[in-house]
Amino acid sequence: MGFVVCNESFRKRFETFWFDDLLDKIINEGNTEEFYFVSATNQLAWNFKLSFAERYFSEQNKPLVNFTISNLEGLVKRVFEATKPKNVGKVLSDSYRFLIFKEAFDRAKLQFFRQANEQVSLYVIRWLSQIIFGLKEDGITIDNFEKEIQRVDERLVNLPKFLDTKSLFEEYQTILQESNLFDIVDAINYSSNWFNDYFEKEAQTNRKIHLPFFDRNKTFLFFGFYDFKIPEIRFIGSISRYENPIAIFLDFDAENGPLFGNYVELIENLKKYGLYAFEVENENAETNVNFLKKYLFNNLSGKTKPELAEKICICAVENRYKEAKQIAKLCKYLIAIKKYKPSEICITTKAPESYASLFREVFQEVGVPVNITERFRLNSSPLVLSILSALDVVAKGFRFKDIRKVLLSFYFRFLKKSEQGWQEEIDKENFLDVVTKMKGLGGEEFGGKEYWLRRFKTRLQVIDDRISFLKATPYPDQMELANLEKERKQVQKAKEDFEVLLNYFDFDSKEITVEQFYDIILNKIIKRFGVLKVLESVVENLLDSLQEYEKYDKIAKIEEVEKDSRALSKFFGLLEEFTLLTTIRYKDKKFSLKELLELFKVVIFEERFQISRKPSYGVTITTIEQTRGIPYKVMILCGAIDGDIPRKYSTEKFLGKELGKSEQRHFENERLEFFFFLTNNQKLFNQNERLTYIFYPKRDAKREFIPSPFLFSLFDLFPERKDEIFFDLTKPIVFENTDQMEWLNVIASNVERNLVSLNQEETQSSKQFYDDINSIYFKKNEVNYLLENKLTDETFQFFSGLTSKPISVTFLEDYNKCPYRFFVDRILRLERPPVEMELFLTNREKGEILHIIVSNFFKKLAEETYQNGNYEFIIDLGNKKYVPVKLQPEKKDEYFELISRITYDILQKFNTEISLFSIDTEEFISTEPGRIGLVQLWLNYELKRTKWGYYPCFFELSFGMNYQDSLSPVDIDLDGQNKISLRGKIDRIDVFKNGENFDLLIIDYKLNKSEVTTINDCLRGIAFQMPFYAIAFMKLFSEKGYDSPIVSLLYQIFKFRKDNKRKNEDSTFNYVKLFVNSESSIRLYFNIKKDEATKDDFLGWLEVTKLNALDILKKIKEKRDFPVKPLRSKNVCRYCQYKSICKIEVI
Incomplete structure (x- = not known):
């Protein structure tokens, strides 16, 4: 069931009103030059032309020529070019139209949308631009603006908003008129008026009037539409008055108001212009399509059709990433097992921005070609961003x-x-x-x-x-x-x-014309900076290496190159339009480079570009609206969640009130899109041969999702079969009883092939084999086999070498923080993005500076003590002799003068010559009365600790490091069979000597208390630094003939808050104990009982730490296990540079 809306000429000339019958007639007669096809979308036009050409060649045995098709905008532009005044340019692009609106926004006297001296986001201005343009599309003009807005009974919600909207509308139209420019709506209105005036003029001659600029017999056929804007209806009405036949083919059932309410109103509007509407009955009224037309979203009578469910499958998955993975597996199955052509499969979504990159990744993994009709933002193209940054260098003062x-x-x-x-x-x-x-x-x-x-x-x-x-x-x-x-x-x-x-960068930035701006970009940046040579070399290298890639990898590589060339082509097109129209508007006026650049950035802000389509290549991935009328054999809808399907209705916040039936029309359009998704191949759908799959994710990293309410409307048509077609893939499935889910058994990638082979080594029976598949499906995300193919001998040697050379404790801790990041960073060795510069000193820099200050302070005092010979003992570790530094509180002023000189010398390296540097300096050494800097505070507490009797002796003691006075790496036995060679640098060791016995404090500096670890962290295998430093130094100490010392481990905090509730003496306030030995002289300062932490406890704790380290080394060397399992994801992942690779936000 459907409708055709046509003029009298079409009704008289053609016997059939069925679109398909008419196409057969055109192909049989071969008179394609007499027809102009107008499609709803460019995608539909492209696919229609391909299929029509195939049918034409099959019937006529000759290629298709003189075939004309475009979308409605293409027809309007063609007419406008023929009818426009001589002094008018082409129809404005959306990008330049946005620039005009931005200028209108800057000129308009606004009270609500822009406060005094407020910088308004381009996103807000773009939204306002869409509102104004939407009003024009609804047929509202400046003259009838207030009348149209107030036509609804409700009063205006917000008068200031309304007045600002009116002011913006007026200013925008004023600029267009002053500049003699036309946007697409003005072009439609101009063309409509021109055709009406021409018709009235020619009507006086009493002759038959045919459309000027077209052949006398040209017939216009509109198809794939389900709505027209008011100006578009006027345009169709203006050309329908002529003798040229015109017909609009609409496919709907007038009885289903909730689904087809828009159509009824559309036909009534078209009939106002003298067009006729005829209902076209299908020979078989009981088809699946007609059933959906009558009862989808309109099933109050409870009508059901169980057979509809035979080729429909709905799947719930964990998240978007797993959704993409399962869809890729499904496509692999359909192509490899069911022998569908990739081009016969379409994946569609309402949220392409959430899926495009995921599908590129997973389809490449399974080796299935894809044809993604993604429109990329021009202002996100790396090449375009590079050009704009080059202009910014000069425009914004380097x-x-x-x-x-x-x-x-x-x-x-x-x-x-x-x-x-x-x-x-x-x-x-x-x-x-x-x-x-x-x-x-x-x-x-x-x-x-x-x-x-x-x-x-x-x-x-x-x-x-x-x-x-x-x-x-x-x-x-x-x-x-x-x-x-x-x-x-x-x-x-x-x-x-x-x-x-x-x-x-020698180009002028002060007074330049628009033509000079064009020259700077073309000659002084693109040519001089070598952009074209780089792109040429990329193409040459690609051509030389193409034979090294698999078929689908070749396509991916070619697409990468094509993206740059398409972006540059689109960029040049906009630059030429910008140069031409701005020159026409401003003549020879001169601007600063910064002014022109900001204008041009506004133009680019709205623009998108697309790589070329590939006929009959790959699985199509596109938006729902672009699938209209394209007869795929398999349709897969992803992201079927509430809020996307249907899209949420956004009330008109900027206009000041809600417009009439806007919400109703929104949901009617959303329902229509879902209907067209289900029925886009009506022939196969009626025969129950069109496969339909609908997927939805249950959650992402931030929230739980609700299934689309449209799914429940679909279930209403076959309620008794709901459980047969719905599958929750987050739960185990008994594969033997689910024929529709056979595709889950497919081995779609090398990863799954390797997993199956691993399980099959132990089991060979058929039943066990499918159990293995089931196990893999639900557990493969728990075990991360990243290496898909067999490892080479060189790779095995590399893994062995990772743990055979001296390693640091950071090596172990990095693995525990995130095994996958460890893999990417230390094994793949991907280059990290350069660190962004911080205006102030970062916490890391502050910590490093304080390390250097206090170490240099002690080193200087140790040097003086050694030269004077005024020391109580000396320790010889082989690389040099170490003497203790005994601070004397009465020399505080002398110490302060020394440490101040050291501090200023070190900070001078970070001097940025701006006032903010003094803020950083004040944090270390304060000159403000009543305030104390970090260095001053540290010195005060260090002098209070002299009564402990522990003397600083070792400062930045290094072993296995590439320093002049570094000790050799320390070999540590882990379990009697395995050992590691350790390297590192101990911040400080204080020594208390009692006769021949030594009591040691191994101290690690931390800027903040939040950076310290606990014994529990060490026992759990999270932290290794302090226990391994203790093990290393104890071994170094014993190898030089010293008795086994008492060892305690402390953190010294540079930035701390004094806790007045603590009963300890002030001397411990900036210390945090990790382990204080109960035999140590300082146990009383930390309230340690005599038997609370013995030497045996300490040694046992160290043994556990060594076993934890061994476990990590085995995972790296033997298991090669690098899962995406960060230890503390909230902290580890927040600033991780590899988040885009591991996909932790979606898995």
Whole structure:
């Protein structure tokens, strides 16, 4: 059952009103040049042309020529180009239209949407633009705006909003008229008026009037539509007056108001323009399609049709990632087992942004080709972002954030002459590292490029002064000297590379025309920076290496290259439109580079681009609306959750009131989309041969999902078979009893093949085999077999080498924090994105600075003590002799002067030459009355602790490190059979000597208390640092002939809050105990009972830690087990740079 709406000419000329019958007639007669097909969407037009060409060739045995098809907008633009005044350009793109609206927003006198001096987001302005444009699409003009809005009985909800909306509408139209520009709605209205005026003029001649600019016999056939905007209806009405036949084919049942209410209103509106509406009856009124037309969403009578359920399957899955995985497995099954062509399968969704990247990944894994009709945002293209960042460098005064983006761009090459005379790239990594450490900001407010030249010069002078000072001292620190010399070379190189950059960025930023702006982008960036050469080399390399890839990998690689070329092509198209129209509007007016760039960014903000479609290639993945009328044999709907299907109705917040039937029309359109999804191949659907699969995820990382209410409306049509077609894939399924779910048994990837082979080694029976499959399906996410193919000998050697060389405790702790991140970072060794520069000193930098300050302070005092010979004992570990430092409270002023000099010397390395640096400095050494800095506070408490009798003796004691005075790595026996070689650096060890016995405090510095670990953490295998440092030092100590010492482990906190409730003495306030031996002299300060923590307890705890370490080493070396199981996901994952790889947010 359906309707055809046509003019008198069509009714007289054609005998049939069935669209398919008419197509057969056109193909049989071969007169395609007489017809102009108008489709609802571009996707439908593209597919229709392909299928029509195949049918035409099959019937006529010759290729299709003189065939015309477009969407309605394409027809309007064609007409407008033929009828427009000479001084008018083409119809505005959506992007330039948004720029016009942004200008209207800036000019309009607004009271609600923009407060004084408020910067309004482009997203808000875009939303307002859509509201105004929507009003125009609804046929509302400035003249009838207030009347149309107030036509509904309710009073205006918000008068200021309404007045601002009216002001925006007026300003937008004023700019269009002043600039002689037309958006698509104005173009439709202009064309409609032109056709009506032409008809009235020609009607006076009493001749038959045919549409100008088209053949006299041209027939217009509209198909795939279920709604027209008011201006579109006027346009159709204006051309329907002519002798050219016009017909609109609509497929609906007037009895089903909840589903087809829009159609009834649409036909009534079309009939107002003299068009006729005819109901077309199907020969078989009892078809599946007609049943859905009558009763879907309208089943109050309880009508059922159980056979509809035969080819429908609905599946619930855990999350979107697993949903994509199961859909990929299903497609593999349909193609490999059921012999469907990939192009006969379509996956559709209402949330393409949530699925596109997931489907690309999982389909590549299972080896199934896909044709994703994704529209990418132009302002997210890496190539386009690189070009915009290059413009920002000059426009915004050489800000570091912009320079950084440019240097990290894959598309730019900045060359200089090497010492040997050939061209080489500047050292980007060195430049970014140097400037990040210098905390350089740049920007117009600091002087632009002159700021950088001054910063490099100042930094080099600071380094030279420090080198001169050290060389003048009797015993200079050789390590510091070496580091300074190295830094000087790095800074000098960065300075020279920056001067090279200045030559590349030599374009004017003050007074330029739009044509000069175009020239800067084309010649001074794209050509000079080597963009085209980079893209050419990528293509050449791809062509040279294509034979190395599998078929579907080749397509993926080609698509990657095509994305850049399509983005650049779209970018040039917008740039040309921007240059042309802005020049027409402003003539020879000059702008600053910053002004033009901000305007152009607005244009790009709205634009999207798409890679080319691939005819008959791959599984199609697209939105529901793009599948309308395309007869796929298999339809798969994903993301069928409430809020997406149907989309939530958003009340009109910006307009100031809700418009009439807007909510009703919204839900009618949403229901229609679901109906068209179910019936898009009516022939197969009526024969119960069209396969329909619907998936929905139960949750994501943030919330639980509710199934789409449309599913329950579908269940109402066959309630007795609901349990037969619904499957919860989060629960075990008995495969033998579920024929519809046979696809779950498919081995879809190498991962699953390996898992099956592992299980089959132990079991060979058929029943056991399927049990193995079942087990794999529900447990494969618990065991992470990342290595899909058999490992090579070289790979085995690599894993063995990971644990055979000296390792740090960080190696073990990194695995425990997240095994997968460990795998990506330490085994795959993926390059991490450079760290973003922080304006203030980061907590990590503060901690490192405090480490250096207190260590240098003690080292200086230890050096003086050794030279004076004023020490109570000396410890020789082989690399050097260590003496204790005995602080004397009466020398507080002397100590403060020393540590202040050390602090200022170290902080000078971080001086950013901006006022914020003084804030960081004050945090260490405060000059403000009544305030105490971190260094001052540390010194005060250190002097209070002298009564403990423990003297600092070892500072940054290193073993297995690449330092001049480092000790050798320490070999540690883990269980009598396995050992590790350990390297590390102990912050500090304090010593109390009682006769020949030693009582040691191994101390680790922490900035904040939140960073410390507990004994329980060590026993659980979470923390290894302190127990292994204790093991290492005890072994070093005993190897030099010293008796086994008493060992306690403490954390010293630099930033702490004094707890007045604690009864301990002040000397313990900035300490946190990890383990205090009950035999230690300091046990009383920490309220440790005599038998609470004995030496045997300590040694037993260390043994457990060693076994935990052994377990990790076995997982790495033997099991190669790297699951996505972060220990504390909330903390570990928050700032992880690999979240986009592991997909933890969706699994």
